[in-house]
């Protein structure tokens with residue numbers, strides 16, 4: 210469902226150029242669970258932003274569900290972000306003045322889902338992350354783990370086919386991190402394609418495949434149980 | 447996304463920074479209420495003045511020496527002929543639609559009695575003036591009903607003038623000096639206040655002939671002619687012009703009707719209203735800059751939120767709509783409050799000063815409100831567009 214061929218992303222910083230991604234070829238099947246690892250600055254977030262249509266590659270072809278993203282209009286990209294892709298961030302990015310329920314509701318508001326249906330779906334999504342009793346709390350009244358679960362409910366409320374998570378447990382203690390990861394696994398079991406950027410081996414271990422980026426290039430593709438090979442690469446760089 | 451959802455979302459974020467919203471709203475409110483109050487005062491002044499004229503009856507012709515043309519210059523020869531008592535008499539006698547005529551000469555003299563002395567306007571006229579100006583007597587009599595040329599030495603005082611010269615004692619029959627001349631006080635006007643810009647409380651009135659001699663005038667200041675019916679006004683005006691032109695061998699007078707005076711004043715005051723309204727409108731655009739400032743701050747504070755909105759599938763038009771709605775919401779709410787404050791202030795003013803019939807003209811109210819709404823939309827546009835143009839990746843990477 211995702212096919213990347215020769216993807217590169219170059220940033221102009223003053224007169225010099227930063228090659229954040231270089232010649233990335235990769236395919237992701239529907240329902241796969243992939244971990245993206247690599248040292249800081251290796252291009253993981255950049256890759257995720259391109260996959261999420263928040264950023265465009267400088268070169269190469271990105272095909273999503275059979276369509277080349279370069280050919281898509283602004284409206285098409287908005288539709289994709291709205292319906293096909295969910296995002297989870299390290300720092301949650303909940304809107305502070307809105308309650309947990311309102312944050313979860315937000316994508317449906319912009320997608321024009323009718324109010325009554327929205328209420329129903331919010332209740333279900335919040336129940337799914339086991340925070341029904343916190344629906345009316347504001348983000349500041351929630352713990353980090355709870356915030357990330359609300360963010361997860363928001364990311365999946367439009368029933369996307371792909372979930373992109375950039376260090377979803379990076380700001381959590383291991384216990385609340387595990388709760389979030391269990392939820393992600395359960396969603397993946399339900400058919401959601403999962404791409405998770407992480408530094409954490411325990412997170413990566415849950416994935417079907419691990420892609421390792423170094424200096425913007427994919428240096429290794431291994432299975433989730435071959436974690437020691439990844440360790441070796443990360444130790445080198 | 448529906449209109450109601452946009453409104454709710456925008457209202458929610460405005461509530462998030464209520465103080466800032468409130469202050470910029472206050473700016474709009476002041477601007478709109480300024481327009482309403484200032485134009486109401488202008489309109490009130492206009493109505494006050496025109497009412498004053500209307501109160502005198504509209505069936506008057508005012509004849510002035512000299513010709514004011516559109517070119518503004520006098521005819522060849524420059525100096526117009528005198529407007530004389532004979533002219534006044536001719537108007538009264540020969541023009542059938544004219545009911546009565548009051549010649550008028552005006553100057554300032556010092557009045558003295560005993561050790562009191564006071565400078566005041568002195569009018570020379572005839573008894574007709576009493577009827578034409580609807581004057582009332584507090585005591586005694588107005589000038590006697592005699593022909594214009596007699597030149598008696600009677601004098602009528604305004605109420606304030608009488609009080610200041612005679613205190614509580616009765617002035618009737620008293621002798622009073624005006625310049626070097628001795629007059630006998632025969633009457634005191636009732637307190638009448640201001641009319642056509644003349645303060646009848648602070649005035650002395652003498653027979654016109656005497657007045658002209660004493661003030662050393664060869665020409666009358668003006669002749670006020672009252673016609674029988676308002677509908678005669680046009681014909682009478684032309685008749686007066688023709689008559690005096692014939693008598694002077696040239697057209698060297700100006701005949702004003704009450705209408706012309708009223709409409710000139712109301713034009714002047716309309717302009718005044720427009721000018722003060724425009725000043726109010728300027729304060730509105732200042733308020734617009736306030737809104738722009740608040741919205742710019744809001745956009746930069748909510749950078750991450752905007753990035754997130756893009757990531758979850760908000761389109762650029764939607765984001766533009768959200769921020770424009772916020773700005774327009776501030777200005778519209780400010781406009782509504784401004785109308786309320788403006789109207790209440792005007793209502794209060796009218797209660798405190800019933801003489802001033804202040805009321806904001808509809809055009810000003812509509813313009814002020816429309817402008818306030820437009821100000822929010824126009825000044826909100828730049829910040830809103832800045833929001834839509836934010837790069838989501840950089841916006842989201844901000845901590």
Ligand SMILES: Nc1ncnc2c1ncn2[C@@H]1O[C@H](COP(=O)(O)OP(=O)(O)OP(=O)(O)O)[C@@H](O)[C@H]1O
Pocket residue numbers: 220221222227228229247248249250251252253254255256840
């Ligand atoms: N907008 C930008 N302008 C210039 N350079 C950028 C920009 N975004 C990313 N880069 C550079 O691209 C490279 C890859 O950045 P990226 O954020 O993808 O790394 P990362 O693997 O996510 O790192 P981390 O683990 O620290 O999050 C870095 O060298 C970074 O400095």
Ligand SMILES: [Mg+2]
Pocket residue numbers: 253254255375
């Ligand atoms: Mg990163």
